[in-house]
Amino acid sequence: MIAGTVLAEMLREMGITHVVWLPDSTLGQWETALDSAAEFKLIRVAREAEAWAVASGLFLGGARPLVIMQCTGLFDSGDSLRNATIDYELPLFAIIGQRNGFNPEVRDSARDYAEPLLRAWGLSYRTIARPDQLSELSTHYKACQATRRPGAILLVEGGA
Amino acid sequence: MPLVTTLQALRAVRTDRQAVLTTMSAAREWMRLQPPVVHPLDLIYAPSAMGQLPAYGLGLALAQPDKQIIIFNGDGCMLMNLGVLTSITAAAPPNYVLIVIDNGVYEVTGHQLTVASPNARRGAGVDWPTVARGCGFQSVFSFSELADWQAQLPEVLAARGPTFVCARVQPMPGGEVPKSPAYPPDRIAAFAKAMQRSV
Numbered sequence: 001m002i003a004g005t006v007l008a009e010m011l012r013e014m015g016i017t018h019v020v021w022l023p024d025s026t027l028g029q030w031e032t033a034l035d036s037a038a039e040f041k042l043i044r045v046a047r048e049a050e051a052w053a054v055a056s057g058l059f060l061g062g063a064r065p066l067v068i069m070q071c072t073g074l075f076d077s078g079d080s081l082r083n084a085t086i087d088y089e090l091p092l093f094a095i096i097g098q099r100n101g102f103n104p105e106v107r108d109s110a111r112d113y114a115e116p117l118l119r120a121w122g123l124s125y126r127t128i129a130r131p132d133q134l135s136e137l138s139t140h141y142k143a144c145q146a147t148r149r150p151g152a153i154l155l156v157e158g159g160a
Numbered sequence: 161m162p163l164v165t166t167l168q169a170l171r172a173v174r175t176d177r178q179a180v181l182t183t184m185s186a187a188r189e190w191m192r193l194q195p196p197v198v199h200p201l202d203l204i205y206a207p208s209a210m211g212q213l214p215a216y217g218l219g220l221a222l223a224q225p226d227k228q229i230i231i232f233n234g235d236g237c238m239l240m241n242l243g244v245l246t247s248i249t250a251a252a253p254p255n256y257v258l259i260v261i262d263n264g265v266y267e268v269t270g271h272q273l274t275v276a277s278p279n280a281r282r283g284a285g286v287d288w289p290t291v292a293r294g295c296g297f298q299s300v301f302s303f304s305e306l307a308d309w310q311a312q313l314p315e316v317l318a319a320r321g322p323t324f325v326c327a328r329v330q331p332m333p334g335g336e337v338p339k340s341p342a343y344p345p346d347r348i349a350a351f352a353k354a355m356q357r358s359v
Contacts, residue, residue: 018222043222044250045215046243053212054247057219060348062356065219083209089345 004033048073211240249296
């Protein structure tokens with residue numbers, strides 16, 4: 001598991017101004033670190049589909065948002081995500097937790113449909129399964145911003 | 161009260177520090193207001209993801225605290241994403257004004273009743289001001305008479321946000337889906353440029 005303080009430091013280096021999120025039990029362990037960071041604000045939403053719209057508004061206003069949610073939230077996000085990244089071509093970026101990614105023996109459609117859905121929505125993504133792969137977040141974010149493409153990190157998780 | 165004159169009243173007093181975001185019937189009629197002036201801080205949310213405009217406004221209000229963000233949302237849109245009311249009050253941007261155009265129908269698709277319409281419930285519709293207060297809005301207004309809206313509009317816009325307004329309007333006959341006035345990516349890029357410009 002990536003430590004929240006390590007992630008927060010990377011987000012600071014990336015110039016992220018707002019983290020828009022709805023956590024799960026894995027991502028939620030970052031809450032204290034993300035909420036206490038001075039360089040960016042943590043914005044909580046009631047439903048994941050909102051997160052893309054809040055991030056869109058932030059982006060249009062000149063901020064540098066990052067969306068964080070579990071893959072079940074990605075499934076909920078469809079129309080909002082489509083509108084922002086396809087209709088308006090906004091290069092939004094997210095960390096998506098892949099529930100039960102480390103537990104292939106567990107029957108979980110959320111895990112199985114995460115990657116097909118990322119591809120379906122045209123999100124260029126990289127997978128992070130270990131803390132030593134965290135630099136991929138910064139690298140891929142910068143690449144997506146440079147080419148104005150929406151993108152994501154698929155973060156492999158244990159349970160819910 | 162009539163939708164067109166409700167919008168016209170706001171347009172008559174809006175300043176260059178106010179972005180106006182519209183969707184559905186409000187977007188369609190905002191584009192038709194006379195004289196036809198397109199302000200660089202107008203965001204016509206078409207094409208849309210129904211229910212998401214208040215969240216766009218929340219992001220804009222947080223990113224641009226020196227500009228007031230005024231959102232005209234439909235009641236059907238509001239019902240589709242009620243939880244955003246709590247997201248708004250949690251972040252609590254003081255420069256945020258959400259105006260719900262309550263006509264009880266999905267006007268642009270042919271006037272079908274919303275689930276909250278009094279006509280669909282054989283009684284009272286949704287009590288929007290109570291919902292807003294329950295979700296944490298401190299500045300809450302409700303209007304069903306045009307004269308009251310026109311008279312109190314300065315007070316509404318001067319209130320410390322986030323502000324919630326219920327505007328009860330009559331459905332317009334023959335309502336149709338609003339069309340994007342230009343290529344959406346180009347249009348929203350121009351809006352972003354205007355939003356990020358100092359005034």
